[in-house]
Amino acid sequence: MRSTRFWVLIVAAVLAVSLLAAAVVRLASPGGSVAEITVDGQVVERIDLDRVTEGYTFTVEDEWGSNTIQVEPGRIRVLEADCPDQVCVRQGWISDEVTPIVCLPHRLVIQVSGGTDAGVDALS
Amino acid sequence: MNIRRITRMALLTAIALTIFVAEAQIPAPVPIYGVKLGLANIVTVWAVFLLGPADAAMILLARVVLGSLITGQMMALMYSLGGGLLCLCAMIPLRKVLTDRQIWVCSVAGAVFHNIGQILVAIAITRTPSLVVYLPVLLVSGVITGLFTGLCAQFLHERMRKLLRL
Numbered sequence: 001m002r003s004t005r006f007w008v009l010i011v012a013a014v015l016a017v018s019l020l021a022a023a024v025v026r027l028a029s030p031g032g033s034v035a036e037i038t039v040d041g042q043v044v045e046r047i048d049l050d051r052v053t054e055g056y057t058f059t060v061e062d063e064w065g066s067n068t069i070q071v072e073p074g075r076i077r078v079l080e081a082d083c084p085d086q087v088c089v090r091q092g093w094i095s096d097e098v099t100p101i102v103c104l105p106h107r108l109v110i111q112v113s114g115g116t117d118a119g120v121d122a123l124s
Numbered sequence: 125m126n127i128r129r130i131t132r133m134a135l136l137t138a139i140a141l142t143i144f145v146a147e148a149q150i151p152a153p154v155p156i157y158g159v160k161l162g163l164a165n166i167v168t169v170w171a172v173f174l175l176g177p178a179d180a181a182m183i184l185l186a187r188v189v190l191g192s193l194i195t196g197q198m199m200a201l202m203y204s205l206g207g208g209l210l211c212l213c214a215m216i217p218l219r220k221v222l223t224d225r226q227i228w229v230c231s232v233a234g235a236v237f238h239n240i241g242q243i244l245v246a247i248a249i250t251r252t253p254s255l256v257v258y259l260p261v262l263l264v265s266g267v268i269t270g271l272f273t274g275l276c277a278q279f280l281h282e283r284m285r286k287l288l289r290l
Binding site: 001002004007010011014015018019020021022024025038040041083084085090097098099100102104105107108109111113 | 151196197199200202203221222223225226229232236246249250251252254255257258259260261263264267268271
């Protein structure tokens, strides 16, 4: 049996490493922000959020349902979805890669990355 | 399986389910998939510690399946199952090296592995491996919520011990 102090240190270490990793993800993202919308692993739409000058909405439909996506300069969100849980809608706007939007029922993912394809691989 | 054991498991499942359904009614402060308090895990952690792996697994499974049916979120069932099973896999061996003053550690480990399980399920279903960048955020949330539910379980245990004579 280890002392409680040992476990406190372990928990603190896990927390510190996660915080650090979250910070690295945020800081290491190169400038620029490209939103990539994938359905079932296939890229269906790529939008350079920095080049968007005027907001617009569009709808992504797949065999599992539909999501209406709203784009504004520098940010993106799911405006409407016909899924029961509405988590993707309530998540609201995203503009960085720290918290991607996932609509699990529709297998839809919106991720913002630094624009180059190296984005994630460069980190890992 | 004696009646006393069945009754105890049924009671705990009912408690966990009630907590789960009640928590589902509260809008999440951070509406991100996977970020929530997970108060029902108080029961799971407590069961792992005081009733053993088999009972805890049965309570968890019953709660997860019934909880998804009641809240009508069958997709959440996939998350909960993936997360819940991995969480148990972490807590059961850990339980052996912890004293009953360290229940909260078990809960933190459980929460962290629960989040890892959720990410794996999300990656498998959406076929988007790059979702792994999301893991650090979930882990931070897991440590904090795990600590909270763990301390709940800890205090609960200290007060219930005399009551239940376990």
